[in-house]
Amino acid sequence: MDFARHFQSQLDALKSEGNYRTFAELERRCGAFPRADRHGGPEVAEVTVWCSNDYLGMGQHPDVVAAMVKTVQACGTGAGGTRNIGGNTVQHRALEVELADLHGKDAALLFTSGYVSNWAALSTLGSRIPNAVIFSDEGNHASMIEGIRHSRADKVLWKHNDWRDLDRKLHATGDRPKIVAFESVYSMDGDIAPIREIVEVCEAHGALSYIDEVHAVGMYGPHGGGVTEERGLADRIDVIEGTLGKAFGCMGGYITGSTALVDFIRSFASGFIFTTAIPPAVAAAATTSIRHLKASGEERAAQRANVALLRKKLDRIGIPHLANESHIIPVMIGDPVKCRMISDILMQDWGIYVQPINYPTVPKGTERLRLTPGPHHTEADIDKLVTALGALWNRCAISHAVA
Numbered sequence: 001m002d003f004a005r006h007f008q009s010q011l012d013a014l015k016s017e018g019n020y021r022t023f024a025e026l027e028r029r030c031g032a033f034p035r036a037d038r039h040g041g042p043e044v045a046e047v048t049v050w051c052s053n054d055y056l057g058m059g060q061h062p063d064v065v066a067a068m069v070k071t072v073q074a075c076g077t078g079a080g081g082t083r084n085i086g087g088n089t090v091q092h093r094a095l096e097v098e099l100a101d102l103h104g105k106d107a108a109l110l111f112t113s114g115y116v117s118n119w120a121a122l123s124t125l126g127s128r129i130p131n132a133v134i135f136s137d138e139g140n141h142a143s144m145i146e147g148i149r150h151s152r153a154d155k156v157l158w159k160h161n162d163w164r165d166l167d168r169k170l171h172a173t174g175d176r177p178k179i180v181a182f183e184s185v186y187s188m189d190g191d192i193a194p195i196r197e198i199v200e201v202c203e204a205h206g207a208l209s210y211i212d213e214v215h216a217v218g219m220y221g222p223h224g225g226g227v228t229e230e231r232g233l234a235d236r237i238d239v240i241e242g243t244l245g246k247a248f249g250c251m252g253g254y255i256t257g258s259t260a261l262v263d264f265i266r267s268f269a270s271g272f273i274f275t276t277a278i279p280p281a282v283a284a285a286a287t288t289s290i291r292h293l294k295a296s297g298e299e300r301a302a303q304r305a306n307v308a309l310l311r312k313k314l315d316r317i318g319i320p321h322l323a324n325e326s327h328i329i330p331v332m333i334g335d336p337v338k339c340r341m342i343s344d345i346l347m348q349d350w351g352i353y354v355q356p357i358n359y360p361t362v363p364k365g366t367e368r369l370r371l372t373p374g375p376h377h378t379e380a381d382i383d384k385l386v387t388a389l390g391a392l393w394n395r396c397a398i399s400h401a402v403a
Helices: 002-018 063-075 090-102 114-128 141-151 163-172 193-203 260-269 280-295 299-319 336-350 379-395
Strands: 025-028 034-037 045-051 107-112 133-137 154-158 176-182 208-212 238-245 253-256 329-332 366-369
Touching: 025 045, 025 114, 045 379, 063 280, 090 107, 090 253, 090 280, 107 114, 107 260, 114 141, 114 176, 114 238, 114 253, 114 260, 133 141, 133 163, 154 163, 154 366, 163 176, 163 193, 176 193, 193 208, 193 336, 208 280, 253 260, 299 329, 299 379, 336 366
Parallel strands: 133 154, 133 176, 176 208, 208 238
Antiparallel strands: 025 034, 034 045, 107 253, 238 253, 329 366
């Protein structure tokens, strides 16, 4: 086989469809977020970032930065090994205690990313619980899908956010062990699951409930415990999974649950056992970020105000965006080539960075710009973004109706 020709033909197909991905080369400025320097062109240029998952700018909070620097100076950079072999530190344990407390659970377990925590936890539960069936929301993230696939357990898909469909399918499965996997905030449409109804269905069928809160931790609830905290449901969910790489501004993933469940995952999950631990400095910074957001609602309040303001201004000029209850604003374009083109023009002509979201991240025909206003965007930033989108909408002949 001519491997090089095969690789190139596949890449050429992506480019012709408008789905080839290019990355902006950015250098963030500590203390100036959402400003960044863009490299890779004829000269370095300033851009305003509108698509970061560092939703609250905590990756540049002075206390978080100081905690990381202090720990690097005290302990060095890497962890030096897996948690089982030389990589277990006081910083890791302190972070796990903080995470368990955040969600009102007995225990927590760290992973190198939110992707890995979902993959490792779901694959372990599905493979180590005899005759288990995993019920997966149709909108679940790729990390959950991969974990379920790797478990080789039987899988049943239920309609997105449709707890009645879940109820019917749980009932039809009989008395086999059941695991229900779903998310709180879905990252591309920004919709929020009917968590109470799903939990009640799980309880009625004796199913183990597993919720992914990666886009909600730090963002919702009086202490940043996510939508499950906001709605008073955390104690009724068996596994709450989250990330340190979004609103907490660091890196890593985790699960929380009962002592026995977390120890079970710790003891059997290959994605935990054979992976080098996150650096102690990252753990210390994440602990500081969580503690700050437990006590401070200022960042969340400012972020929500900017979300409401941006939505209002988009509505005023007729830019279509999906309605939802969350902090994510999907601006719908519906064409991969135009989506890429608008993103490029925003960067080149306006100094606005927002990455196009195309297939396979979203279904074909639903291509979009995914905007994530943060507490540090100014009203002038918002006005500039809205003005730019208004000019480009007519120039590129984009529909003013939501697809």
